Amino acid sequence: MEHTIICQYTEGMAFEADVNEHTVVMDSETEFGGRDSGPRPKPLLLVSLAGCTGMDVVALLEKMRVSYADFKVEVSGTLTEEHPKYYHKIHIIYRFQGDDLPLDKLEKAVQLSQEKYCGVSAMLSKAAQISHEIVLD
Amino acid sequence: MEHTIICQYTEGMAFEADVNEHTVVMDSETEFGGRDSGPRPKPLLLVSLAGCTGMDVVALLEKMRVSYADFKVEVSGTLTEEHPKYYHKIHIIYRFQGDDLPLDKLEKAVQLSQEKYCGVSAMLSKAAQISHEIVLD
Numbered sequence: 001m002e003h004t005i006i007c008q009y010t011e012g013m014a015f016e017a018d019v020n021e022h023t024v025v026m027d028s029e030t031e032f033g034g035r036d037s038g039p040r041p042k043p044l045l046l047v048s049l050a051g052c053t054g055m056d057v058v059a060l061l062e063k064m065r066v067s068y069a070d071f072k073v074e075v076s077g078t079l080t081e082e083h084p085k086y087y088h089k090i091h092i093i094y095r096f097q098g099d100d101l102p103l104d105k106l107e108k109a110v111q112l113s114q115e116k117y118c119g120v121s122a123m124l125s126k127a128a129q130i131s132h133e134i135v136l137d
Numbered sequence: 138m139e140h141t142i143i144c145q146y147t148e149g150m151a152f153e154a155d156v157n158e159h160t161v162v163m164d165s166e167t168e169f170g171g172r173d174s175g176p177r178p179k180p181l182l183l184v185s186l187a188g189c190t191g192m193d194v195v196a197l198l199e200k201m202r203v204s205y206a207d208f209k210v211e212v213s214g215t216l217t218e219e220h221p222k223y224y225h226k227i228h229i230i231y232r233f234q235g236d237d238l239p240l241d242k243l244e245k246a247v248q249l250s251q252e253k254y255c256g257v258s259a260m261l262s263k264a265a266q267i268s269h270e271i272v273l274d
Contacts, residue, residue, distance in 0.1 A: 001216045003180045003224075007187035009208040015191050017184040019176040024161060026188035033196065039156040041188030043140045045257055047154040048185060050144035051163035051178030054152050059170065071146040079138045079256070086256035087140075119216070119223035120182055126263035 014038065042087075045124070046075040049090070052120035056113035057094065066105050068098035070137070077128070090124060092132040106134050151175065179224075182261070183212040186227070189257035193250035194231065203242050205235035207274070214265070227261060229269040243271050 007017040007026075013034035014027040026041050028034030039047075050073040058071070072095040077087030094110055114121055114132060121130060144154040144163075150171035151164040163178050165171030176184075187210040195208070209232040214224030231247055251258055251269060258267060 001222075002213055003183060003216070004211065004213040005180050005183045005187060007184060007191055007210040007212070009191060009195060009210075013192050013195060015188050015210070017187060019180050019184050020173070022162075022176045024176065024181070024184055025159075026184070026192075028192060033199075036157070039159045039161065041185045041192065042256055043142050043156045044161070044185040044188065045182060045260070046140060046142045047144060047156050047161055047163070048178045048181040050142060050154060051152050051181065054144055054146060055150050055163075055165060055169075055178065058146060058150060062170070073144040073146075073152070074141065075144070076139055076141040079140070083253055084256045084259040085138075086260045117221055119179055119221045122221040123182070123223045123264035124260060127260040 042085075043077070045087070046077050046090070049092070049118075049120045049124060050075045053092065053110075053113045053118040056117045057109045060109035060112055061105070064105050064109065066102060066109075068096050068101060070097035071095070087124070087128050090128045090130045092130065094132065094134045095137055096134070097137045101136055103134070103136070110134060179216075179222075180214070182224070183214050183227070186229070186255075186257045186261060187212045190229065190247075190250045190255040193254045194246045197246035197249055198242070201242050201246065203239060203246075205233050205238060207234035208232070224261070224265050227265045227267045229267065231269065231271045232274055233271070234274045238273055240271070240273070247271060 025038030027037040074093040078089040162175030164174040191210040211230040215226040
């Protein structure tokens, strides 16, 4: 199976990507010739990671019949100092809110995503040290 | 330097990410419990790659005083068949339109991005075989 995206340059430093028939705009800060009309491309990599593992966890918890009031995925990436600047460390926080949350099942779902299903984690873990934790707010 | 993004689960399979104070929605197809309200997380990785290398090329060509009528970055990723499904092959097409385009300078800009500056290419090349070509339309 192959996925294809098209990213059209518009003006300044801005690009408009067509992905699954949705548009995603990317742009740089004004100091680099952009107008901040969209996010930077690099942290979008962290968004892709958060969405990929987040959807796994939602689907797995649904199968386990676990409900919760709120769920967030926070991802932090630490950049190297030299070019090419990339994330050599990534930390994922899975934040849940709810009554009587079964921590063992949350851990199981997160572990299955990180070890078996999440393709973005699998790719990025070849270049970065990825750590994660579960936080109950 | 550290970058942090927050990805909030909303409903179904949808997440809303806050990245550089912009919102990016991700969702799955209806067959996987989503409503297709945004792109899938995995091809968003290809968008991040296209934007990162695309901005490098725009900035480098500006320094080289090369102008063009149109510029697009197309990225295709081939998925593995087994879980975790990730892109093991990625092909980037840099498409330019314009009169008397200096191919040597376009090649130099693309090469500098791929070999020196593009942090997303640097990360993904640890997991995937990345190839690229320049096409003049």
